Amino acid sequence: MTDGADLDRLRSLRGIKWARDGGDMLAAWVADMDFLPAPVAIEAVRGVAERGDFGYSRHAVSRIPEVWADWQERHHGWRPDVGRLRLFADVLHPIDLALWLHTEPGDGIVLLTPIYPPFIHAAEHGGRRLIDCRLDLDGWRLDAERLEACIDDRTRAILTCNPHNPTGRVFDRSELEAIAEVAERHDLLILSDEIWADLLHPGTKHLPMALVSPEAAARTVTISAASKSFNLAGLRTAIAHVGHQGVADAFDAMPSHALGGLSTPGLEATLACWTEGEPWLAEVRQHLTAQRDHLARRLARDLPAVGFQLPEATYLNWLDCNPLGLGSEPTALFREHGVALSPGSDFGSHGLGWVRLNVATSREILDQIIDRMVAAVASATRAATT
Ligand SMILES: Cc1ncc(COP(=O)(O)O)c(C=O)c1O
Incomplete structure (x- = not known):
């Protein structure tokens, strides 16, 4: 079902999600899915x-x-x-x-x-x-x-x-x-x-x-x-x-x-x-729910300070990074570590310090995204304590 969510294909696409940054960046920002569209389409x-x-x-x-x-x-x-x-x-x-x-x-x-x-x-x-x-x-x-x-x-x-x-x-x-x-x-x-x-x-x-x-x-x-x-x-x-x-x-x-x-x-x-398109959509929904739950488990384990309330719909996940002390624009740090997220400030003043993470990708890519976020937070914590 997650056909197409591999980095070689994604990096060959001309759509903005992956092409905007190119290089080694992992794109988890704009609301496109990494899978091939429904085969019927x-x-x-x-x-x-x-x-x-x-x-x-x-x-x-x-x-x-x-x-x-x-x-x-x-x-x-x-x-x-x-x-x-x-x-x-x-x-x-x-x-x-x-x-x-x-x-x-x-x-x-x-x-x-x-x-x-x-x-x-x-x-x-x-x-x-x-x-x-x-x-x-x-x-x-x-x-x-x-x-x-x-x-x-x-x-x-x-x-x-x-x-x-x-x-x-x-x-x-x-x-x-x-x-x-x-x-x-x-x-x-x-x-x-x-x-x-x-x-x-x-x-x-x-x-x-x-x-x-x-x-x-x-x-x-x-x-x-x-x-x-x-x-x-x-x-x-x-x-x-x-x-x-x-x-x-x-x-x-x-x-x-x-x-x-x-x-x-x-x-x-x-x-x-x-x-x-219904059979395809049913499979996508199952996968997206599994991705959401996986994100929740990994955040609880590896970034427990991040505020996260389980979404009831969409593949978008709205994360409160304020407790991490990364300032009002945490996406900058995540970008330096190779992950492109949507800046919370784009969503109005209540989004300062938040990020939006799109999980419509493969499990493997989602894990890489989270690993990089964890590394980013660890490096900021090290920098703050030395
Ligand atoms: C709430 C909402 N409306 C509209 C759109 C844009 O959809 P479209 O490009 O099909 O108009 C999006 C895209 O993410 C969205 O989240």
């Missing part, structure tokens, strides 16, 4: 190439909405209204557009922090105001009172991702209801990025925001893609369910090509994954 792209099928195509575009609706129903018990589905080049595309169209300079956009860095840019762009609602440090739960207290009279939207990046939390019904209630009281648009919903660890269940209540569904734009779960980020295909009528009208009022068109390989690969 590779077959789909190969089929397009072998047929020379590069002409204008309606095949996948016309099928994906139904296929995604089926997928949602099978996996999450939600049957989206196909008439409200729109295709986009990536998940951030409808997010940026909806915020741009729905808000004005000075308007506030709530983020549940720490948070995926592009959300910070989306919320601050064009004179909008980021409203920082911190999740509880203990368990990464949403504090409904804190959320309510954050809202001011120019708050217009809440941008969430569930499952949550970087903490790996899967919000439960009570937390989602709290978001929906606050949104209802203050007439907020809810942008619910559910791109990670298919990479759950055992024992958790994803509840789509649109299922929380009819009122929540009518103020939510839900966005998803096959890119995380099937390892297709470069293929640029995403889907949004535009439940919020104002945003739907704003999208529809745009010139017909302003939303962009999509490329056949990405569409065909996405279609293949959502129709035939």
